Amino acid sequence: MGSLLLDGVGKRYGTAVAVERVDLDVRQGEMVALLGPSGCGKTTTLRMVAGFVAPTTGRVLIGGADVTQAPPHARDTGMVFQSYALFPHMTVAANVAFGLEMRKVGRAEREQRVREVLRLVRLEGLEERLPRQLSGGQQQRVALARALVVNPAVFLLDEPLSNLDAKLRGEVRMEIRALQQRLGLTTLIVTHDQEEALTMADRLVVMDRGRVRQVGTAEELYERPADPFVAGFVGRCNLVEGALEAPGAFRATTGALLPCAPGSAALGRRILALRPEHIALAPAPSPASNGAARLKAVTYLGALTEYHLELDGTPLLAIRPTPPADDPLRRLSPGDAVRLSWEASAARLLSAEPTDQQGA
Ligand SMILES: Nc1ncnc2c1ncn2[C@@H]1O[C@H](COP(=O)(O)OP(=O)(O)OP(=O)(O)O)[C@@H](O)[C@H]1O
Ligand SMILES: [Mg+2]
Structure with missing residues (x-):
């Protein structure tokens, strides 16, 4: 069957x-x-995984079989390339049939499978067009059809939506996910768009400079990031450098004192990670009141409002549901003093970046 294992690759x-x-x-x-x-x-x-690059270490296993040395067409994979890579001089039908010809599938079966897969991606009627006679979204579907037609055990997608506009990207994203679930395809998709990853995938692998930083579900990565890189890459996050001074008391390098989870973390240098939606704010009674932050800018986003703040030299971002028109928060303007609060448990302590530059 179609499991995929990367072993020290x-x-x-x-x-x-x-x-x-x-x-x-x-x-x-x-x-x-x-x-x-x-x-x-x-x-x-x-x-x-597809076999276009030979690993220098490790093994690739598909359905339990070691395919590390196998050429691409002998691996049970279908790949959609970052740039689609359609053959410009070949019709839609010929583009889609290509992988079947490579696999020596007979003509009658070839035609039937091309018809089926074009129906699946809703391109019936466009069989005889050339790629340049198609819209970006249609070309994207030809690329999908071409990868799917070989019934791959493993479906590989390299930024398949990067050439589409935002609206179409949202639609095609849902279509790919629905198709993948309906066909039960084992799928590895590459993206640098975190929203795409969060909405489409069962699990995410966060990579940085050739290394895997963390593997997990969207919730795991968002709520329990392993390090500051993951915290900052998956969703938005305030990352404050400083040190744990006493249990529950974090001192930023700027001098600001921030409450944090009391936990059992050892004292010393850390990075405090606090999601912007966990910071509540209220107007402070006087501009000079103790522990007050200063509002630098307000960005109204409709349902949400962003507040750019500064607390004793430490910049902080808060994101709240936009309050009703008569709420005192609506009258805040840059320069005003505000009082901030958050659940101590929402402020997580992470170790500073691991020593990165080894090897290189
Ligand atoms: N054939 C090659 N020869 C030398 N270096 C390469 C080669 N292919 C890729 N690299 C390098 O390997 C690193 C990883 O490249 P890769 O294409 O996998 O990145 P990526 O994560 O897909 O990036 P992007 O989001 O820009 O597509 C880069 O530093 C790149 O320059
Ligand atoms: Mg790439």
């Missing part, structure tokens, strides 16, 4: 590490997203 180009030993187990029917900034090794990882 890594890639070096000369002395440069593109991907550092990735261990990952994708279950049959599961959709996992590789998420991370540009250049962190997402495409390289996907290409090692």
Whole structure:
């Protein structure tokens, strides 16, 4: 069946590490997203699964079989490339049939499967068009059809939505997820868009500079980030440098004192992570009142409002549901003093960045 296992898979180009030993187990029917900034090794990882890049370390197993040495067409994978990579001189039908020809599937079966998969991605009637006669979203679906037509055990998608506008991206995102769930496809999708990863995938792999930082569900990564990089990359987060001075008392390097989870963390240097939606605010009685923060800017976003604040030299972002028109918060303006509060347990202490630059 279609489980996928990456066992210490890594890639070096000369002395440069593109991907550092990735261990990952994708279950049959599961959709996992590789998420991370540009250049962190997402495409390289996907290409090692598809067989277009030979790993320098580790093994790739599909359905329990070691395919590390197998060429791409002998692996049971279907891949959608970052740029679609449709053949410009070939019709939609010929583009989709290509993988079947490579696999020596007979003509009658080929035609039937192309028809079926074009229906699946809602492209019936466009069989004879060339790619340049299609919209971006339609080309994107041809790329999907071409990968799906071979009934892959593992479906690989490299930023398949990056060329679409925001609205179409939202729609196609839902279509891909529905299709993946309906067909029970084991899927690895690459994206650098956290919203895409959060909405589509069962689990996420956050990568940074060739390394896996954390693997988990959206909730796990959002609520229990392993390190400041993950906290800052998945959702928005206030990350404050400083030290735990006493249980429950965090002293920012700027001098601000911030309450935090009392927990059992050892005293010493830490990074405090506080999600903006956990900061409540109220107008402070006087501008000079003790412990008050200063409002720097307010951004009205409709349902939500962002408050850019400064507490004793430490910038903080708070995001709240926009209060009703008669709420005193609506009369706040830049320069005003505000009192901040949050549940101590919402302020998590993370270790400072691990020593990163090893190897390189
Ligand atoms: N053929 C190659 N030769 C040398 N270095 C390479 C090669 N391919 C990729 N790299 C390097 O490996 C690193 C990872 O590249 P990769 O394409 O996997 O990144 P990515 O996460 O997909 O980025 P993006 O989001 O920009 O697509 C980069 O530093 C890149 O320059
Ligand atoms: Mg890439």
